[in-house]
Amino acid sequence: MQRQKIQVEVRTSAGSRSARRMVRAGILPGVVYGPGTEPLPISVNLRELRTAMQGKPANAVLLEFDGVDQLKGKMAILREVQRDPVTDQPIHVDIMALEKGHKLQLTVPVHVSGRAIGLQKGGIFEQQLHSVNVEVLPKDIPEAIVVDISALDVGQSLHVREIALPEGVKVLGDENLPVATVIPPKGAATTEGEEA
Numbered sequence: 001m002q003r004q005k006i007q008v009e010v011r012t013s014a015g016s017r018s019a020r021r022m023v024r025a026g027i028l029p030g031v032v033y034g035p036g037t038e039p040l041p042i043s044v045n046l047r048e049l050r051t052a053m054q055g056k057p058a059n060a061v062l063l064e065f066d067g068v069d070q071l072k073g074k075m076a077i078l079r080e081v082q083r084d085p086v087t088d089q090p091i092h093v094d095i096m097a098l099e100k101g102h103k104l105q106l107t108v109p110v111h112v113s114g115r116a117i118g119l120q121k122g123g124i125f126e127q128q129l130h131s132v133n134v135e136v137l138p139k140d141i142p143e144a145i146v147v148d149i150s151a152l153d154v155g156q157s158l159h160v161r162e163i164a165l166p167e168g169v170k171v172l173g174d175e176n177l178p179v180a181t182v183i184p185p186k187g188a189a190t191t192e193g194e195e196a
Contacts, residue, residue: 004052005064008032008071011041019091028090032071034097040070044093053078062141063095071097075138077104098138105172107131108142110163110179114150118182123154129179132160133172140168149180157181 011029019029028046033039052063063078065071075098082092098104109131116125132145147163161175 004062005066006044006048006052007066008042008044008068010068011043014041023089023091028093030093030095032065032076032095032097034076035099035102037071037074037097040068042068042095046090049081049090049093053081062138074098077106077138077141101137103135103137104141105133105135106141108134108169109144111144111146112149112180113146114148116149116152116180116182118152118154118156121154122185123182124185125149125152125180125182127180129160129177132163135170135172137168140166142166142169145169147179152180152182154182154184 008030022029022043023046026046028044028049030042030044031039032042063076065074065076076095077098079094079096081090082094083089084091110127110129112127116123119125134145136142145163145165147158149158152158157178158180159175160171160173160177160179163171163179165171
């Protein structure tokens with residue numbers, strides 16, 4: 001995963017009124033916490049943060065800090081971006097500082113590639129799993145796990161246990177869950193029943 005460097009400043013003001021003023025000025029209040037790091041109230045440039053995210057889920061953004069001595073040299077991930085329930089605009093950010101050599105448990109999106117051969121036979125493609133929980137070192141966090149569905153025929157499924165994982169990534173949870181399936185075309189069972 002590519003690292004994004006963001007400029008942060010230690011935040012001295014607190015309270016909802018101050019936070020609203022900051023957001024209006026394009027500054028997002030937040031907090032940095034993590035192993036060996038005392039919780040530190042910070043502010044981040046909202047435009048810079050949006051550039052770092054670029055449509056990725058929060059925990060798929062690996063950050064480096066610039067501007068605060070206590071955080072120099074530390075890596076972090078976005079843990080959560082809280083949004084206004086009415087406007088959907090970001091109003092607060094939680095950033096988790098990482099400990100070197102410490103594995104993380106986080107959710108990574110699953111993307112499919114290829115075209116299932118079952119589609120040529122009238123099958124209908126369904127993706128049941130859009131993300132998986134993984135355990136991984138910060139340096140090995142994938143932006144997404146890509147699965148090739150080209151070999152899927154009608155009636156076949158691809159399961160979590162069959163995913164080719166990037167190096168250093170371990171899937172947590174039930175490995176028997178289906179990721180994607182090509183189901184028979186609608187009406188196929190009815191037609192067979194009528195023929196019988």
